[in-house]
Amino acid sequence: MGTAGWVLYFVFIIGLMYFIAIRPQQKEKKKMQELMAGVAVGDSVLTSSGFYGVIIDMTDDTVIVEFGSNKNCRIPMRKDAIVQVEKPEL
DSSP: OOHHHHHHHHHHHHHHHIIIIIHHHHHHHHHHHHHHHTOOTTOEEEETTSOEEEEEEEOSSEEEEEESSOTTOEEEEEGGGEEEEEOOOO
């Protein structure tokens, strides 16, 4: 294999790494950014720790989530702790 063969082999390996590792990670990051942009007060959310709650207040990067039917259980957390959002039915 000459120099051209090694260059093609190297380009192939770099391309393979891009499609296996980098591209799916970028797609997941974009999906999470869209999820965070669509979060609003009143949405039901699932947190990364597995708790379901309702957003009652928001700032730029923090949300206050109310858990359960007890109105005293309100916890502030970062927006990136939200993994799933369900919009309320009107």
